[in-house]
Each structure stands twice: as C-alpha cells, then as structure tokens.
Amino acid sequence: MIDRRSFFRLAAGAGTASLAAACGWDGGNALRPRLLDISRLNDWVGEKILFSRNRLARQYDVSERSARLPSYFISRMMPMLKDPAAWRLQVQGLVRRPQSLSLDDLRAMPRTTYTVKHHCVEGWTAIATWHGVPVSAVAERCEPLPEARYLLFDSFDSDYSNGWDLASAMHPQTILAYGMNDNPLPPAHGAPLRLYSPTKLGYKLTKYLVSMTFVAERPGGFWEDQGYPWFAGV
C-alpha cells in the first residue's frame, strides 16, 4: 500500500517531470496525439456550438483600411500563372453539374463586397476590402449531392490546400474573391482567385485557387495537417 503522503509526493514529482519534459516542444509522441484529440473536440465545439450561419462579421468603413496587409505563400517564388487566360476554376466532386468557370464567368455571377477585419493565427489583424462571388452561389450552380459534407480548396501554390465544413463555406460572407481594395486581386494576395471569409483565420483562406471539390470525408489542409486547428473559426 502506498500512503497518502508519498502518493502526493509521487504525483507532484511526476507532474513536474512531465511538465519539464514537455517544455519547449509540442508534447512529444506521448502527449501530442492527445492534444490533437482535444483540438478535434475544440473543432467540434467551434463548428457545432459556437458557429452560426446567420452571424455576420462586422463591416468597416473603407477609410479604416489598414495601410498594408502582409502576404504570404509557401512556394519559393510568388505563384504566377503562365497563361492567365487559360485559367479555370474546376468545381467538381460530389456534384450533379461539374463546372469549369473562367474569371469572366465568376464576374458575371452575384457579387459581394465588404470591408472586414482579417484575423491571422499569429495574432495580427488588418482591415481590407474584398469583392467576389459567394461560394453559396457557385454551389447553387453545381448542385452538390446530399452526401457532400465538406469542400476541398486546392491551389497552384505548391500543394497548399484547405478543407472546409459545408456550413462555413455556405456562410453568406464566404466568397471566392477576385478583387481587393477596389482593384483586381494582386498576385501577392492570391491572383486570380482566392477564398475569403471573415469567419475564419487567415490560413484557411486558400489563395491561387484551381479547384473546389465537394467530398464526403473531412479533408485536411497544408497547416491543418501539421497541427494547426482544423476548424479555425473566429
């Protein structure tokens, strides 16, 4: 039998040791999977309890725009199209009517413009104006099948991609943006087309889009697969 006092000593010792061992890293092979399990639980809370399709992000006046919005991509050089005229967005997967949409096709569809705050996972925020077509309008056109539960957005920035839950993708402020601050979307921010939504952290907003694919199983994503929260709703 172990008495109470030595039990508490043991517990305190083990706690301190494991904490010390864990310092400086992400939990190691023993704890990291558990932390990721809890991250999935947090995804569930974010998606099923906290997120609301009807709750809109606050809009700002164009005079409140930030002077600069940092840009990033994962390729070594800024991703650019060799032949922009040949670019098409492929809308595919579990849909009745797959689409191959040019930029002009997208511009002819309903247009949403807003000036909103961008939240980066690093902690910075910046305000910018975006315009484009709501993802829900594209979905209406391609008619997803009932078994489609997620969307995978793919890019030509190396293998950067993001998986989205359908409810977030159908949020009225989730758009395929072809314009920023009243101008065509610049290459630094994902030209010709990027995903934008003030309901998500920046790393969920796929730039340099080539396709959106309706799928049944939850797709990962570039940062998500490395341990960043999958849902990433703000």
Next chain:
Amino acid sequence: MTASPASVPAKRHHWIVRFTHWATFVLLVGLVTSGLQIYGAYARFGERGGPYYVNPFQDRSFPEWSRLGGWLAGALNWHFALMWPLVAVGLLYLAYLVDSGEWRSLLFRPRDVRGAIEMQKYYLRLRKDHPAQGKHNPLQKLAYTAIVLLGVLAVLTGIAIYKPLQFAWLTALFGGFQAARYWHFWTVWLFVGFTIVHVVLVFTVDPASFRAMISGWYRGRFPSHD
C-alpha cells in the same frame, strides 16, 4: 474564538479547495508558458500599421525555458487543451464556495475597507497589535477576491480573442480584438505578481499554511487560525 494552544491541529481546507488550488497552479503554469510561446508569433498589440499599445515586451520573445509547445501550433494546442480544465476547476471552486458558505469569509466587501486599513497599518508597523480577524484578514480577503476576478478576466478576454466574431459583443466590451489580446497578456503579469507575493507571504508570515493547503490541517500558532 479563543486562541487554541499551539500544535492542536485544526481542519483548515476542504479537499475541493486544496485540489482546485494546486490544479489551478499547474494549469496556469501550462497556460502562461504556452501563452508566451504564442505571443512570440506576433509580439505587439494593435492593428497592422499601428498605433500599438504600450508594451515593454514589444518585438521581444521570451526565453526558451519559459515557453511551452515548441512552435505556434504546438503552443496553441496546449493552450486550447488546458483552458477547459481551468474553467472547470474555477467553476468547481466557486460552486464549493457558494455551497459551503465559505465565500463569506473570502469576499471583500465595503465593510472590510476599514479593517484593511488597520491591517495595512499593522504591516507598516504603525500599529503594534495584530487586529482581530476571522479566518482571513481583510487584506487577504481583498487579495483572494481580486484573484478570482482576475481569473474571470483571463477567461473572458481569452474567449474574446478565441472567437472574436461569435462573441463580438464581448470583444467589443474589451475595446476590440487587439485590446482584448492586450488585456489577456496583462493578466499573465498580474498572475505572476500575485503568485510571487503570495508565496513570499506564506513562507515569511505563516509557513504552517503551506502544509495546510496540502494536508488540509493547520498546525501553526499564527493568530489567523480560528
């Protein structure tokens, strides 16, 4: 109550109080260290382009021994895993205080102001005798009330920057996302400062209270036990 003779043990702390006390300590260590790692990803407060809030740690990162998680994603996962037990432990503690009625000996109320001044005089040696008190003196009540409020503030500012759109009203209440982030950061230094003063006072004024927080039994002869 009359002063009991020395070395007659008195039951001081319920197990819920002891458990939540030490659990809060361990959880706060994890939350603060993972928080310092998260801070390093963008070490300033304010919208891009400024202006920035006054911050002596601007653009600086904290030493490696003080950071948990290794990188941003690792630290976020620690932080978002430990936040739940902290809230649970906090609620358990508050529920116990209400249920047991012990909140009465801990909550600092306007009528304690006078006693707090007398107690301060005693500590400043402006008064020789220790003022009469119940389980805790008015300054202790002030400290223990403030630390609970600080915990509430840490959780609320945390929610405000965790989901600034879903809880937009809360984020706005703190003055916006960057302001809420700033206050969340400040709660760290208030926690750290409180802990230092708390530990110093325990070991200089009433060392027996340390064992009381572990075993539940107080074996000292300090006038604060009744």
